[in-house]
Amino acid sequence: MGFSETIFLFFLALLIFGPKKLPEIARQLGKALNEFKRASNEFRSQIEAEISQLETQTQRSILPPAEPPQGAMNRVPPTLEAAATSTSQVDHAGETHSPMKVAPDA
Secondary structure (H helix, E strand, O other): OOHHHHHHHHHHHHHHHOOOOHHHHHHHHHHHHHHHHHHHHHHHHHHHHHHHHHHHHHHHHOOOOOOOOOOOOOOOOHHHHHHHHHOOEEOOOOOEEOOOOOOOOO
């Protein structure tokens, strides 16, 4: 809405309501707009508070991966352990290396 349209509406309201009623109507309109703005801000802040509370609850429920107990060793299943020792290779430094095997899809 442009400036000229606003001026036209002001003069139209002045003609319809008169110079004595116009300030009272403008005051009531301003109060209504202020109340609407306050209610919408209150609603928005309530929604944001609920969202942040839900995010906090989900962050608490997700735990990081646990570290293995001190002194625990990774254990290879017996079937893979037997396959690794039977196909291990020795490099020229004397270290044993097991090639990685991929299980066929059944």
